[in-house]
Amino acid sequence: MQSDSPEESGAVHDLVARGPRVLGPDGVRPLEVGVDDGVITVIAPAGAGLAGRRAVEVGADAVLMPGLVDAHVHVNEPGRTEWEGFASATRAAAAGGVTTIVDMPLNSIPPTVDVPALAAKRAVARDQVFVDVGFWGGAVPGNTRRLAELDDAGVFGFKCFLIDSGVPEFPPIGDTELERDMAEIARIGSMVIVHAENARVIASSPPPSGRKYASFLGSRPHEAEDSAIATVIETARRTGARAHILHLSSSDALPEIARAKRDGVQLTVETCPHYLTLDAERVPDGATAYKCCPPIRGQANREALWQALGDGVIDSIVSDHSPSTVELKNPPDGDFGTAWGGVSSLQLGLPLIWSEARRRGFDLARVAGWMGSGPAGVAGVRGKGRLAVGYDADFSVFADDHTLTVDAEALLHKNAVTPYDGLELSGVVQRTFVRGREVDFRTPSGTLLRR
Incomplete structure (x- = not known):
């Protein structure tokens, strides 16, 4: 249990939240939390009698838990706002207990590959966000010299693709440029986050077509991920750069990842709810809502990912919320070869992971670590992801034993495809607070973050 100095007699906080189950620094306990100027200033045992101008009383059927940090969200605005936008994405995040997101540099137009593009994105986001929002920069062919400028402007790191990104304005980089960019990223003290699939392996695999999921799965084999991850690891080893593997799907890469970490390579890894809750054996014909890159693999692969989470080989869980319009995602013929690849789950991550985690014996503290402090630590988002003194007062009221039936039409994502x-x-998120203010879904009050 964590506390600041003893309460001064008569101290009145801006907000006090209390309940019999509060997920604080030492696990779930009966606690009271004092908040001032949007920051947690005291955590005390239940019964301490903290006084506040406002109070949040959490019942025994819910947990007061830290706000989640989703460091992998494609907001798509400006340029493809019909796919998603800052207002819809951050509303959905708040409804799912996510209090901070970090936006990917694509699929917006322009992509965030230079300072003017970052400024354009920040300008359009500024008055729309319901949670706090940070931004990744992009590493694309020819912009190595701009990485330091983007770093100075506050991006949290740099995303690159080793394969076609799916949009022409964000091309992939080759091995030579990967090494050059990682050396520059190491020099400026930032990090690279990599969509790791090997273009040569995929080019030599049969192209996907038709309604059978097996055709799509065969077009992006384990080897594509495994070999690309090996390339990233060896490049990080040579350059000393911090490297992060995005949306790990292939469990075959886990031994190489574990070995690199033991060797001291600065490597972190994320996976996503769709890889932990779905499996290839149960994807219906023509169900293109399941299409994502890298793909959802088999049951045994899924269980190996869960084992790696438990063992600490995988560092975090993020959504990779990658929406599009209904027309792009669900072609009339159900062709996996032509459908957009991406899963919408920003609002659903917590109940998805909690539903599976509890069946495997993991408690809510582990889930909060994987989805809160874990992503915050990887991305370097300070003051987020923990319910602790000195951290932003970001938290949700989560009824962990309540049930939720997903209705795509009722979700706050812009397009009803999931x-x-x-x-x-x-698990049902009942209320969400960002910097001590409850999200009302009408008045945007989030903050734009800088590294």
Whole structure:
């Protein structure tokens, strides 16, 4: 249990939150939390009698838990705002207990590959966000000299693709440029986050077509991920750069990842709810809502990812919320070869992971670590992801034993497409607070973050 100095007699906080189950620094305890100027200033045992101008009383059927940090969200605005936008994305985040997101440098137009593009994105986001928002920069062919400028402007790191990104304005980089960019990123003290699939392996695989998911899965084999991850690891080893593997799907890469970490390579890894809750054996014909890159793999692969989470080989869980319009995502013929690849789950991550985690014996503190402090630590988002003194007062009221039946039409994402439609999940987010203010879904009050 964590506290600041003893309460001064008569101290009145801006906000006090209390309940019999509060997920604080030492696990779930009966606690009271004092908040001033949007920051947690005291955590005390239940019964301490903290006084506040406002109070949040959490019942025994819910947990007061830290706000989650989703460091992998494609907001798509400006340029493809019909796919998603800052207002819709951050509303959905808040409804799912996510209090901070970090926006990917694509699929917006322009992509965030130079300072003017970052300024344009910040300008359009500024008056729309319901949670706090940070930004990744992009590493694309020819912009190595701009990386330091973007770093100075406050991006949290740099995303690159080793394969076609799916949009022409964000091309992939080759091995030579990867090494050059990682050396520059090491020099400026930032990090590179990599979509790691090997273009040569995929080019030699049969192209996807038709309604059978097996055709799509065969077009992006394990080897594509495994060899690309090996390239990233060896480049990080040579350059000393911090490297992060995005949306790990292939469990075959786990031994190489574990070995690199033991060797001291500065490497972190994330995975996503769709890889931990879905499996290839149960994807229906023509169900293109399940299409994502890298792909959802088999049951045994999924269980190996869970084992790696438990063992600490995988550092965090993020959504990779990658929406598009219904027309792009669900072609009339159900062709996996032509459908947009991306899963919408920003609002659903917590109940998805909690539903699966509790069945495997993991508690809510582990889930909060994977989805809160874990992503915050990887991305370097300070003051987020923990319910602790000195941290921003970002938290949600989560009814962990309540059930939720997913209704795609009722979600706050801009487009009603999700592979989870109709699924019954455990856990309901009842209220969300950002910097001590409850999100009302009408008045944007989030903050734009800088590294």
